[in-house]
Structure formats: structure tokens, C-alpha cells
Amino acid sequence: MIHSRQKDPQEIYDFLKVFRQQYPDKVKTPIILVPTSYNSVHESELAEHGANIIIHVNQLIRAAYPAMQKVAAEILSAGRSQEVDGEIMPIKKVISFIDDNTSAPKATAHPTASS
Structure with missing residues (x-):
């Protein structure tokens, strides 16, 4: 790198x-x-x-931080988070990014030093 x-x-x-x-x-x-x-x-x-x-990691972090500051300020100002719903990703969309691992092989136990 x-x-x-x-x-x-x-x-x-x-x-x-x-x-x-x-x-x-x-x-x-x-x-x-x-x-x-x-x-x-x-x-x-x-x-x-x-x-x-x-x-382009630096640019992505630098773009995300001001957005988080703006949303945090709005939540603090309103005293709740409903006011930012139109500015944030729906939770269902966030959850859709998580792999449910249904197709992944099952994990097996690894022997430990005491085994």
C-alpha cells in the first residue's frame, strides 16, 4: 500500500x-x-x-463525519430522533447489508490449549 x-x-x-x-x-x-x-x-x-x-477512504470518512454531526445536532435540538428520519437510511436497509450466514459452512470448535 x-x-x-x-x-x-x-x-x-x-x-x-x-x-x-x-x-x-x-x-x-x-x-x-x-x-x-x-x-x-x-x-x-x-x-x-x-x-x-x-x-478513497479518507474522503469517505471526511464525508461521513459532517453528516453525523448534523444529525446529532438535530437530535439534540429536537430531543428525539424522529426529525432526522428523512436524512438517514431506513433500518431495514441497514439490516439487509448483514449476511445471515445461511449459506456459510457451520463453524466448528477449535481445540484449546487445555484440550
Whole structure:
């Protein structure tokens, strides 16, 4: 995983070029980039230079936090949460993201040190 504070991705491109040339047998080695500082670069350009995975985690966290602050302030102001119902995801939708594990193999007990 590569994280750079540079606004220009050139140092990353240089690294990717050297890495891919020096280790041609590692062509499938995942290279993960976190483009927080160089966010003007398109994912396709990063992929052309050898990146396999691009994670915009910083932006997602930074987007979520103000939304949570706004909803929290509205709940505090109203003294209840009904007023924010139109701004939040329905609980049924949240629950739909949870895997019920009906198709997963059943867990088996692992032996412990005392067994």
C-alpha cells in the first residue's frame, strides 16, 4: 500500500515503474494507492501506471463525519430522533447489508490449549 503526501503522483509512478521492472514475476502483486493528496488524478491513469486497487477512504470518512454531526445536532435540538428520519437510511436497509450466514459452512470448535 502506497500513501503519498505529494500532490503530484510522479514519485508513485517512478516507484511503480521500477517495481514492475525489477520484479516482473510479481506482476500480479497488488499495489494499493490511497490518493488523498493527489485526488485530481483519475483512477484509470493510476491503473495505467500499475496500481491495482484505489482506496478513497479518507474522503469517505471526511464525508461521513459532517453528516453525523448534523444529525446529532438535530437530535439534540429536537430531543428525539424522529426529525432526522428523512436524512438517514431506513433500518431495514441497514439490516439487509448483514449476511445471515445461511449459506456459510457451520463453524466448528477449535481445540484449546487445555484440550
